[in-house]
Each structure stands twice: as C-alpha cells, then as structure tokens.
Amino acid sequence: MILMTKQPIQAAATNREKGKMADDLTCAVCSEAYAAGNREPVMLPVCGHTFCRLCLFHVEGSSSFNCPTCRAAHAGPSVVRLPTVYALLNLAESYRKSNRSKCSEHGSTLEFWCRECREPLCGHCLLGSHVREGHQVVKAKTFVDEKSKEISTRGAQLEKSIKDKKVTLVNNIKNLITRITICAEESELLNTSVEKAYGILKDNVKASSIESVLVSSSMMDSVVMELHKLSLISSFREENGGRTRCKSRTETEVIQGLDRQESISEVEWQVLPVEETEQTAPPKEQEQEAAAARGISRVASLENSREANLPEEHAPAGQASNRNENPSNSSIGAVGGDQHDTPKRNETPWPLKCCVITSEGRNGRLKWENNSIHMYALAELTDAHLMFHMSLLQSLIPSDKPEVFMDLRVDGRILGRIYIRLQGHLRRAQHFLALCLGTLGPSYRGSKFHGVAKRGAPGETLAGGRYVTPEGTSGKGLMKDLEWGGKCMQEKAVGRVVGASGGKSELDAFFHICTRDHEGNKFACSFGQVVSGMEVVHSAVRQMNCAKSVIIADTGVTIPSLLRQQ
Incomplete structure (x- = not known):
C-alpha cells in the first residue's frame, strides 16, 4: 500500500x-x-x-x-x-x-x-x-x-515538384520571348515587302514596254516569296518537330536563295478594303495610284501557305537589303506606311523592334534567325519598342554549352556567319562569351582578325581577339584566373577555338580557330568548337592570304527555342 x-x-x-x-x-x-x-x-x-x-x-x-x-x-x-x-x-x-x-x-x-x-x-x-x-x-x-522519414520523402517530392514547375515556368517565359521576337521579325519583313510592292506598282503604272513589265513581274514574284517566308515563320510557331540547324552559307549562296521565286498562281488572294488617303496627284494619276494601292492590299493579305519550303537561312546579319526608297508621304492603306512617320495616338509603332537592356541602359538587338533568338552584342540603341532585361535573357542561355555567333565581313561584303559552341564550365569560355555580348564593356564587334598562323601547314589557325575600345584595340583579359594547359589541352583539330595568350593576362582576349588538323599535337587551352560555318572560316583565311582585312561585323549569343520541342 x-x-x-x-x-x-x-x-x-x-x-x-x-x-x-x-x-x-x-x-x-x-x-x-x-x-x-x-x-x-x-x-x-x-x-x-x-x-x-x-x-x-x-x-x-x-x-x-x-x-x-x-x-x-x-x-x-x-x-x-x-x-x-x-x-x-x-x-x-x-x-x-x-x-x-x-x-x-x-x-x-x-x-x-x-x-x-x-x-x-x-x-x-x-x-x-x-x-x-x-x-x-x-x-x-x-x-x-x-515520421521523420515520411517528412523527408514528402519534402523531396515537394522539392522535385517545385523544380519541375520552375522549369515549366522558365520554358513558358522563353517561349513568350521567342514568340514576341518572331512577331517583331514578321513586322519588319511585312513592312519591307509593302514598301517594295508600293514601288513596283507605282512603276508599273508608267510601264510602256515588254522589258519594264517583265521586270515588274519578276520583282513582284520576289515580294511574294518574301511573304511566303512570313507565312512559314508564322507556321513555325504552330508545328511540332525537332529543331534543325541551318548551315551557314557564303554570300553567293545567300543571294541565290533570295532569288528563288514562286509562281503567283500557287497563292490564294484575298481582297481587303483599303483605307482612303489624301491624294495630291492629278485626277488621272489619282485613279492609277488607287489601283496600285488596291494591288498592295492584295499582296499584303496573302494567306499563310505551308507548302512552300523556307530557304535554309536568312541573309547574314549586316547584309544590305534590296529595299526601294521610302514611298511618298501618302499612306499605304491599313497595312503600313512610311516607317519614319510619327505614330498616331493609340497606333502600334511599325515595324516592331525588340532588344535586350541592361541596368546601365545599354542594349542590344534581338532577332529571330535560324530557328532561335539571336541576342546581339550590346550597343547604344534607342529605337526598340519591346525590351527584356539582360538578367532574364542570360538565365535562358544554356550554361553548359552556350552558343555564340560571328558575322564576318571583307571589303564591305558579308562572308557569312559562324556558330561556336563553348565549354561553359571553363572561365575562358565565359570570358569569350562576355566579349561576344559586350557584358563587361567592350566586345569583338568591329575587331579584325590579325593573321594566319602556320599558313598552309598542319595546325593552321585563323588568329583574332583584338577587341575595340574607345582608346583603340586591346587584347587584355577582362576576367582573372583563366585556364591554361593541364586538363584544357586538346588535340589540334579543325574547328577548335582555342586560347592564344601563352598564359599571359594581357593577351587573354586572343583566340585562334583551327583550320587544319595536326595529329599528335595539342593546343594549350581549347574552350570551344565551330559547329556551323567552317567554310566561312576557310574563306576568311583565303581573303587574308590576299592581304584583305577580315572584320567581325557583328557578334552575339543564341537562345534556343522550345517551340518545336513541345
């Protein structure tokens, strides 16, 4: 008890x-x-x-x-x-x-x-x-x-779910940016086509010979072909399938591609009402001008045709277009008008232009080319209508294998474009990417290739890297502790993009592109590979053999599209 x-x-x-x-x-x-x-x-x-x-x-x-x-x-x-x-x-x-x-x-x-x-x-x-x-x-x-094990399991599932939703959200953002960029490209192409068609129809009113009529007909076929491109760009957003890389072409091949024509009979026409505009010409010419405007409305309202084949790629950036001079002050109906006119209240600016912008106010063009967004090196542009912050677009660039592009020019004409895939884990590759984009200040835009090493021999390379600054040119590195030697050494093979600084920081911006294999020999630091456009590199070597200057007309980075992967 x-x-x-x-x-x-x-x-x-x-x-x-x-x-x-x-x-x-x-x-x-x-x-x-x-x-x-x-x-x-x-x-x-x-x-x-x-x-x-x-x-x-x-x-x-x-x-x-x-x-x-x-x-x-x-x-x-x-x-x-x-x-x-x-x-x-x-x-x-x-x-x-x-x-x-x-x-x-x-x-x-x-x-x-x-x-x-x-x-x-x-x-x-x-x-x-x-x-x-x-x-x-x-x-x-x-x-x-x-309970602890259950919580850990549920936590891991929750973490995976959050990551998956984040990936989906980022992909949606990437697709949104892609679609907006494509729309801007379409507006530019449409605006150019309307200007050309206006000029053709205006000249056709005064045509009096067989030769002049045939010329006008040929030029009109060219405009129709450009509108076919517009239709195919639009259909690209809707179709499924794998993304294809279009090979870079020389200037001659590009011109041949642009000269391809389609028969107008293969296209269905749709007549749209044309907005009445003030006329200053004599009565007879007014009637002729009205007829021309009606013809333009028909050209601009072509229905999308998916049966035509899109040329392998657009002309390289920087190539001059074949635009006619801007039309007179008369409006070109509801389709467009003089692109330099001040937009009226509640009127959409035309054509639309996209750009990337940094916190410091520097910006670069965004273009839809080769089935992906191309972000060009930063500059001081001011005429863009749609802007995306650099931090957002940089997050969409593949970190492991970023891809940059360079447009090469000789004596004012474009040789073509090269694409280089970088080894993103290397600091030297990140340094090269920064110089292609200009995110650290200067960029390779406007710089010259300064020589051909081991000309005609195994291990031949095209040498470049003197970027342009306000004070002149420089090859000094913009980042510290760039790799050299060791695990970065790779065999000399065609297309390798390698460092050419000899391990010296004052030359860290220098790079070489290998144009001839040299079996058994290695580069001290390989950080990239040309994946498209080696024929352009070989052409540049030939031009430099003729004592001509090869310039990087433009450069930037690509952002792959997911539109065809869903």
Whole structure:
C-alpha cells in the first residue's frame, strides 16, 4: 500500500512545483506565458515587478503610470526602452520545451505513441487503458523515426515538384520571348515587302514596254516569296518537330536563295478594303495610284501557305537589303506606311523592334534567325519598342554549352556567319562569351582578325581577339584566373577555338580557330568548337592570304527555342 500511495503523492508535489514555475513565467496581467516579441518580459526598475511588454503598453500614460501589482509610480524610461529580462525569457522557453515532452496528467516522460488515438503516452497512460483496449502502441522513437522519414520523402517530392514547375515556368517565359521576337521579325519583313510592292506598282503604272513589265513581274514574284517566308515563320510557331540547324552559307549562296521565286498562281488572294488617303496627284494619276494601292492590299493579305519550303537561312546579319526608297508621304492603306512617320495616338509603332537592356541602359538587338533568338552584342540603341532585361535573357542561355555567333565581313561584303559552341564550365569560355555580348564593356564587334598562323601547314589557325575600345584595340583579359594547359589541352583539330595568350593576362582576349588538323599535337587551352560555318572560316583565311582585312561585323549569343520541342 505504501508503494501505491507514494507515486500519487510525488506526482502531486511535482505538479505543484510545475504550477508555481508556470506562474512565475507568466505575466500577472494577461496570464500569458512570456515569449519573444510583444510578450517578452520587462522589469519596472522602481519595484522590480515583471510584466510582458504588451501589457505595459496598454497601461502606459503620456508620462508615467503605476505598477499593476503594487501601484508604485513609474516615471523612468518609456516601455519601449525598458530592457528585456533575457534570463526569464530563456527560462520560459526551456519550460515550454520540457513541458511538451512531459505528460500533463502524470508528469512522466512521453515515451510511447498510440496509432489509434494519435496521441503521445507516458507509461501510466499506456498501462491505464490503451493496452487493455488493444490499441496499437509503438515507442516514441519509432514513431519519430517513421515520421521523420515520411517528412523527408514528402519534402523531396515537394522539392522535385517545385523544380519541375520552375522549369515549366522558365520554358513558358522563353517561349513568350521567342514568340514576341518572331512577331517583331514578321513586322519588319511585312513592312519591307509593302514598301517594295508600293514601288513596283507605282512603276508599273508608267510601264510602256515588254522589258519594264517583265521586270515588274519578276520583282513582284520576289515580294511574294518574301511573304511566303512570313507565312512559314508564322507556321513555325504552330508545328511540332525537332529543331534543325541551318548551315551557314557564303554570300553567293545567300543571294541565290533570295532569288528563288514562286509562281503567283500557287497563292490564294484575298481582297481587303483599303483605307482612303489624301491624294495630291492629278485626277488621272489619282485613279492609277488607287489601283496600285488596291494591288498592295492584295499582296499584303496573302494567306499563310505551308507548302512552300523556307530557304535554309536568312541573309547574314549586316547584309544590305534590296529595299526601294521610302514611298511618298501618302499612306499605304491599313497595312503600313512610311516607317519614319510619327505614330498616331493609340497606333502600334511599325515595324516592331525588340532588344535586350541592361541596368546601365545599354542594349542590344534581338532577332529571330535560324530557328532561335539571336541576342546581339550590346550597343547604344534607342529605337526598340519591346525590351527584356539582360538578367532574364542570360538565365535562358544554356550554361553548359552556350552558343555564340560571328558575322564576318571583307571589303564591305558579308562572308557569312559562324556558330561556336563553348565549354561553359571553363572561365575562358565565359570570358569569350562576355566579349561576344559586350557584358563587361567592350566586345569583338568591329575587331579584325590579325593573321594566319602556320599558313598552309598542319595546325593552321585563323588568329583574332583584338577587341575595340574607345582608346583603340586591346587584347587584355577582362576576367582573372583563366585556364591554361593541364586538363584544357586538346588535340589540334579543325574547328577548335582555342586560347592564344601563352598564359599571359594581357593577351587573354586572343583566340585562334583551327583550320587544319595536326595529329599528335595539342593546343594549350581549347574552350570551344565551330559547329556551323567552317567554310566561312576557310574563306576568311583565303581573303587574308590576299592581304584583305577580315572584320567581325557583328557578334552575339543564341537562345534556343522550345517551340518545336513541345
């Protein structure tokens, strides 16, 4: 009997001690336990009584107040300036933690978990009812381990779900930027076609010979072909299939591609109403001009044709277009007009132009070429209508294998474009990418290739890298600790893009493009590979053999499209 009565007596004593401690750790005004924040304990310096800060805020007057317990006057610092009693605060936190692991009825440690009642148990609770009633009880540690493993599994699933949703969101953003860039490209092509058609129809009114009529017909076929391109660009956004790389071509091949013509009979025509415009010509010429305008509306309203084949690629960037001079001040109906006219209120600017912009205000063109977005080196453009921040577009560039492009020019004519895939994990590749984009200031745009190393021999290379600065040219590196030698050494093979600094930081911007294999020999630091346009590189070597200057007319980076991968 003594053993049976001793336990309840001890439990009662423990409960009384716990009750007294709980009273000491609660505010006498609100009876809430002290806690960090508004409920932190503060002491009145005159009487030494402690309350939570929030309750003292409520009793604080304009200058003084009385202690809620002993009514002693307090005229010291304001409540907000009274120091926190951290010893009492820490004790309250420790008490809460210990109380959570003790049985509120028996004061014993909670060592078990009842799966049916879904509550923690001490030994007395276990023997009292749960075992007799056949409940499934496990040790607290078993339950904690099971729950911890479950939480870890669910956390991993949640993390994967969040990552997947993030990838989807980023892809949606990339597709949105792609579609906007394509729309801008379409507006430029449409604007050019309308200007050309206007000029053709205007000349056709005055045509009086077979030769002039045939010339006009041939030029009109060319405009129709350009509108076929517009239709195919539009259909590209809707079709599924794999992304294809269009090979870079020489200037002659590009011209041959642009000269391809389609029969007008293969295209369906749709007549649209033409907006009336003010006429300044004589009556007879007014009728002729109106007929020309109606013809233009028919050209501009061609329905999309998906049966034609898109030429392998657009003319290289920088190549002069065959535009006619801008038309007169007369409007060209609802399709377009003089691109230099000031847009009217609520009128869309035309043609649309996209660019990337940095926090410093520098920007670069965005173009849709070769089935991907091309982001050109930064400059000081001001006429773009749609702008995307550089940080956003940089996040869409593949970090492991970024791809840059360079347009090469000789004596004012474009040789073609080369694409270089970089080894993104190398700092030297990131340095090269920065010089192609101009993100660190200067860029390779406008720089010259300065020589051909080992001309005609194995291991021949085209040498470049003197970027342009306001003070002249420089080959100094813009980043530190660029790789040289070691694991970066690779065999001399055609298309390799390699460092040419000799390990010297003042020449870190120099690079070579290998044009002849040299088996058994290695470059000290290879960081990229030409994936398209090696014929352009070979052409550049031939031009330099003739003592001609080869210039990087433009450069930038590509952002792959996902439109055809979904």
